[in-house]
Amino acid sequence: MNNNSSPVIMMDEMALVLVCKRPALGVGKQRLAVSLGMERAHQIAQALLACALEDAKNWNGPVVIAPASEEDHGWATTLLPSSMSVWTQPQTIGNLGQRLNELDSRLRYEGLKQLVYIGSDAPILAHTDYAACRAALQHYDTVLIPATDGGVVLMASCNPWPVLADLPWSTDQLGAALIGCCRSAGQSVAVLEQRSDVDELEDCLELVTLLQHDARPARRQLHALACAIAYTLRIHHVQF
Template sequence: MSEMPSPDISSARPADDRSGSHHVTLIQFARWPELGKVKTRLAPALGEEGALKAHMQLTATVLTSLAGTELPLQFWWDRALEPVPEPARHLVKALNQRAVVQRVQKGEGLGARMNDAFERTLARYRKAIIVGSDCPSVDGDYVRDAVAALDHADVVIGPSDDGGYVLLGARRVAEGMLDDIEWGSPQVLEQTCQRLDSVGLTFSLLEPRWDVDEIEDWQRFLAMPV
């Protein structure tokens, strides 16, 4: 296979769509595909190579679901290196073919990176919604519910069964809104709601969905109808 060029993330800019037909943009957060660094809780059962392949399969599934909404879509890597590793080349090719803006997350910790993504995106759009690449249960209807919820609340959260969330959207942000969250713990949702209350932001909760962390989640994903 010939090597795909690295995505030109630094020069990418989202179109200013605040006055257009779309007033919301979707953001897919993704880990850079590196052996031994992604879906590590699946590695005991699948091996490191299997965990990396699972990561890429989940990422592609979420991308397909979000692209199917026909809303503006951006893809934010947690970092970007050259050259593009073999497992990611097909995905990068798909992103380039779809003309999806690719950017790099900035900030120390997940909360800071999401807050930065919201701030940068809300400068151009009225609403922004972030979905993780291990959340295949987020479909088009769920995204549309989140968009509608932001008509009445500053923030929308799609809770996950494990105490975190599969989706986070905002139309307004505040300093510290995602500070002091114990990411990866069962308290993520509760702590986030407390933080939003403390900074004066209203929020709406969608029905719970699930993400893929453990091998049982992966098996549930494999059993999903195609």
């Protein structure tokens, strides 16, 4: 495993794994880019990543940053303070299921046992969600927080994931398929309250309301960006 600062980690600690892409023009959030243009989509991607990193900074335990490729290893090592227990483990090739299986296998090989996976597109996740996940993982093998669009925004387990390659990734059937896959593998599964993620223009505009009272700094910046986008669309009489 690649690490930033050779942290001393108790392997029975619960680790947060941030699976992310390096924000770049024309990379990621392409559905938003169709509606808002590449520059705005890039700004949103950066703001969303900042929210996920905000959660990582507040995580009570080790953190793993899993960038999309080995080329982004150096970038990933700069995302969090060196004083934290942060490891960097780039993803391999394949679809998301294959990459998660390989990543999970590598982390467990290093001795980590309780792994909580998040992406960078669910800024609504709050301390209460992470606390609920921690509590549930003491009684269940696997804990999932479903997304309102049928996907998932958090997936945690004390056990290796079953084969995920054939699941319907990036569809509204993913959440149900993942639950079924884990249960078929003999794992007990806790499904927590669903949360929204940001993939479409409508998701971005909902942040105006959803983050209205969120005091976390990165969320305030994302809220301001969502408000600016909503205002621009209104003055141009864009229907949404």
